[in-house]
Amino acid sequence: MIMAQIIGGIGTTHVPAIGKAIAEKKHDDPYWKPFFKGFDFVHYWLARTKPDVAVVFYNDHGLNFFLDKLPTFAIGAANEYGSEDEGWGIPVSRPVPGDAALSWHLINALVADEFDLTMCQEMLIDHAVTIPMALIWPGPSWPVRIVPIEINTVQHPLPTLARCFKLGRAIGRALESYQHDLRVVVVGTGGLSHQLDGARAGFINKPFDELCLDKIVGEPEALTRYSIHEWVEQSGSQGVEFLNWMAMRGAMTGRVSELNRNYHIPISNTAAATVVYDNQKAAERKAA
Numbered sequence: 001m002i003m004a005q006i007i008g009g010i011g012t013t014h015v016p017a018i019g020k021a022i023a024e025k026k027h028d029d030p031y032w033k034p035f036f037k038g039f040d041f042v043h044y045w046l047a048r049t050k051p052d053v054a055v056v057f058y059n060d061h062g063l064n065f066f067l068d069k070l071p072t073f074a075i076g077a078a079n080e081y082g083s084e085d086e087g088w089g090i091p092v093s094r095p096v097p098g099d100a101a102l103s104w105h106l107i108n109a110l111v112a113d114e115f116d117l118t119m120c121q122e123m124l125i126d127h128a129v130t131i132p133m134a135l136i137w138p139g140p141s142w143p144v145r146i147v148p149i150e151i152n153t154v155q156h157p158l159p160t161l162a163r164c165f166k167l168g169r170a171i172g173r174a175l176e177s178y179q180h181d182l183r184v185v186v187v188g189t190g191g192l193s194h195q196l197d198g199a200r201a202g203f204i205n206k207p208f209d210e211l212c213l214d215k216i217v218g219e220p221e222a223l224t225r226y227s228i229h230e231w232v233e234q235s236g237s238q239g240v241e242f243l244n245w246m247a248m249r250g251a252m253t254g255r256v257s258e259l260n261r262n263y264h265i266p267i268s269n270t271a272a273a274t275v276v277y278d279n280q281k282a283a284e285r286k287a288a
């Protein structure tokens, strides 16, 4: 039977300053080069694997949701996502095509699986989607459709790491029950350690970031033992964007291996990580 296939995952930071650097073509600037070089492997891998769809776990920064109404989890169900994210000198992104039919499959499967997502038939995407898209697919047109899934990393109480991992698991199961010939890549954006405000503004924790990048591949459950407050202590108040990475990792239900990792400090005041994971199902391993 023809089913959708989750080919792997990509994790990347989404710092707004990257959008300005892309617009100003600073790829070879000494400050930016070590960061942008981290995407060479991403482009190489995508040229070989050619996904049709990207499921993007991200957090909205006040463009589509504000503090007055902020869902813990929300999903786009549109055939196109516009952006009006004009802060930090970023040019407004061209719209990104969606896959409403797949979105509705995921919504139906997830609600049946006891994950009650806010359904958005109209949704604006901010830099947490558009910058990763521009980094991952830098060409003049988007070669993939997206399903954006928002996770609240902004207003406490936040969902736990365990909950976001389970959300990813439910998305993974739902994707693999979709009877269409689709190749899917899952993307988690944000992080890693950073703190924008308060006495610890500028806080970065390289040893903890490295521990996260090590554990998330083969032992993601080990990371789910941290409480949100412990995570803020270790990773900074905006380091909780790692929740998006936990969901991305959860969505990969096969044998996961790290194909590439780039870790660079700092981009703006953030520890920037770029990773590519392979997701291989048991049946494929047997056939190989």
Ligand SMILES: [Fe+2]
Pocket (backbone or CB within 6 Å): 014, 061, 128, 190, 191, 241
């Ligand atoms: Fe962010």
